[in-house]
Amino acid sequence: MRIAIFGGSFDPIHIGHKAIVKIALNELDIDKLIVVPTYLNPFKRSFYLKPQTRLKLxxxxxxxxxxxxxxxxxxxxxxxxxxxxxxxxxxxxxSATKIYFILGEDNLRDLDKWYKIEELKTLVEFVIVTRNGFKSKKTEKFKILDINIDISSSLLRENMNIDYIPVEIKNDILNIRKGKSF
Known part of the structure; x- marks a missing residue:
């Protein structure tokens, strides 16, 4: 089975994440795409939305x-x-025979700091998602998914714009912001 893994904090999930999945399904020769929300990113100390909430969303x-x-x-x-x-x-x-690992271009700068990165490179083929404002010469070595949607979860945490939230969860995000549980 040929799979792609798209991991991240998804804190909160936004339309860029959904666009990445759609393009990956169209452009990568895969049988399955697995979205993997982190409990806590190794480069972060906290989260905005609880892990179980992000998983449900x-x-x-x-x-x-x-x-x-x-x-x-x-x-x-x-x-x-x-x-x-x-x-x-x-x-x-x-039982994966081929694994693509989808990674945002902004994460390339810390890739060499990842746990067991040399071993990981032997297991996966990295696929880089381009993003406005994060141009890197390092992308030349990788397969590219060209998204360039100008949004990030960190920007949404600072200034929540509901227009960037997938339609399926807009009401949930609004309720969470009002203090209601999801």
Whole structure:
């Protein structure tokens, strides 16, 4: 089975994330795309939305995508997770013969700091998602998904613009912002 792994904080999920999944499904030769929300990104100290909330929101957004699974692997660990461990877990779970690892261009600058990065490079083919404001010569070595939607989760946390939230979860995000549980 040929899979793509799209991991991230998704804190909060936005239309750029959904666009990445759609383009990956069209441009990569894969049988399945696995979206993997982190419990806590190794480069961060906290989260905006609770991990279980992000997991539920992702499942709601990608519910109707036939070739997409949302994995609870990292969230259920309730601890810091490393991509190396997640890739090995998903490789075994899906009996994967080919693994693409989708990564935002802004994450390239810290790629050499990732846990067991040299071993990870032997397991996956990195696919870089281009993003406005993060041009890097490092992308020349990788397969590219050209999205260039000018939004990020960190920008949304600072200034929530509901226009950038997928339609499937707009009401949920509005309710969360009003203090109602999801």
């Amino acid at each position: 992702l499942k709601k957004v990608f519910n109707d995508f036939e070739k997409v699974d949302v994995s609870n692997y990292e969230v259920n660990k309730e601890a810091l997770s490393y991509s190396f461990d997640t890739v090995n877990y998903l490789k075994k779970l899906y």
